[in-house]
Amino acid sequence: MSGGAGETKLVNFAMANKARRKIINFLAEGDKNFEEIGEIVGGRKFDFHLKILQDAGLIELEKETVKISEYGKNFLKGKKDIGIEGVKDLSQAKPVEIAEVRQLLPCIADASKFRVIANMSPPLGGILKIIEPIFPRANYSDIKSSLMVKKGEIITTIYGNGKVVMRMVKNEDEAKEELEILKKTINEAIKKGITPPPREKIKVELMDIYKYLPQTNCGKCGEQGCYSFAIRLMAGQVILEKCMPLKEPDYATNQERLRFLSAYI
Ligand code: SF4
Numbered sequence: 001m002s003g004g005a006g007e008t009k010l011v012n013f014a015m016a017n018k019a020r021r022k023i024i025n026f027l028a029e030g031d032k033n034f035e036e037i038g039e040i041v042g043g044r045k046f047d048f049h050l051k052i053l054q055d056a057g058l059i060e061l062e063k064e065t066v067k068i069s070e071y072g073k074n075f076l077k078g079k080k081d082i083g084i085e086g087v088k089d090l091s092q093a094k095p096v097e098i099a100e101v102r103q104l105l106p107c108i109a110d111a112s113k114f115r116v117i118a119n120m121s122p123p124l125g126g127i128l129k130i131i132e133p134i135f136p137r138a139n140y141s142d143i144k145s146s147l148m149v150k151k152g153e154i155i156t157t158i159y160g161n162g163k164v165v166m167r168m169v170k171n172e173d174e175a176k177e178e179l180e181i182l183k184k185t186i187n188e189a190i191k192k193g194i195t196p197p198p199r200e201k202i203k204v205e206l207m208d209i210y211k212y213l214p215q216t217n218c219g220k221c222g223e224q225g226c227y228s229f230a231i232r233l234m235a236g237q238v239i240l241e242k243c244m245p246l247k248e249p250d251y252a253t254n255q256e257r258l259r260f261l262s263a264y265i
Contacts, residue, residue, distance in 0.1 A: 009204075009208065009261070010057070011056045011057070012260075013052070013261070014052050014053050014058060015058075016260050017052075017256075019046075020049045020052060020053055022041060023041060023059075024059070024068065024072060027066060027072070033064050033066070034047075034064060034066065037066055057069055057071045057072070059072055094122055094190070096120050096121065096124065096183060097121055097183070098164065098179045098180075098183045099118060099119040099121060101117070101118050101179070103115075103116060104172055107167055109167070113153075113168045113169060114171065114172070115166065115168075116165070116166045117163065117164070117165055118164040118179055119162050119164065120158060120162045120163075120164050120183075123159075123160060125160045125161075128140060128146065128147040129142075129147070131186060131189055134189045136263040136264045137149065137151065138150070145160035145161075149182070151178070152235075153168045153235060154168050154169055155168055166178060166179065203264075204234070204261050204264045204265050206231065206234055209233055209234060209258065209262070209265075212258050212261075213230060213243065213254070213258070214246060216245060218245060220243070221243050229243060233262065233265065234265055236265065240255075240258055240259060246258065
């Protein structure tokens with residue numbers, strides 16, 4: 001494995017799951033058999049997890065033995081190197097409240113959508129930079145002292161002084177709902193007292209989504225077919241749960257992959 005964009009996505013997807021992280025760390029101690037792996041992850045779905053780790057190139061399967069690959073060893077070493085300093089302390093931060101939406105204005109980019117301005121208190125100031133990794137799609141700007149968070153079509157900018165601007169919302173109710181989610185996400189990180197190390201930025205392409213859909217074009221989601229569904233999912237106009245066939249056991253791996261990827265859209 002060379003660590004290209006596609007491989008990075010597979011590795012990030014593989015390591016996004018607690019059971020699979022457990023397996024990799026267990027294998028770092030030495031080769032194991034299936035029974036030992038089954039015990040460590042409670043015996044449930046371990047073959048499913050092994051397949052995903054194998055697809056990502058992190059492990060190798062040999063008859064009854066599971067071993068960590070060279071690529072897996074290098075990956076773990078890299079994680080260890082950034083581990084301690086990657087984790088940021090949030091113990092001094094106070095939980096935030098988001099005051100009422102103060103203005104609802106038409107969006108400049110799309111007049112059918114709205115832009116709202118709200119206020120966060122206490123202002124997060126420099127803590128904004130630390131909390132960037134808690135959002136799948138976020139960018140901190142040192143120049144503006146602001147954190148831009150993207151979710152579907154919605155773009156939210158939180159400024160160090162407490163001002164919050166949310167663009168591309170459908171109406172005030174959606175704005176309030178999204179502001180509530182934002183507050184909850186930030187407060188959960190503050191409660192834990194640390195943030196995760198900076199995560200790799202993942203660029204999700206239309207074909208990344210399409211290739212994991214069932215591709216039966218059954219129309220149960222209300223779209224003409226899976227390709228149209230993928231386009232609308234990328235635009236944040238539909239949610240993954242609308243594809244009912246994905247919930248069937250045969251598509252369990254695809255569903256998990258798509259859940260992971262859709263957080264980065
Ligand atoms: S419900 Fe799922 S499988 Fe059927 S067309 Fe829509 S995306 Fe494709």
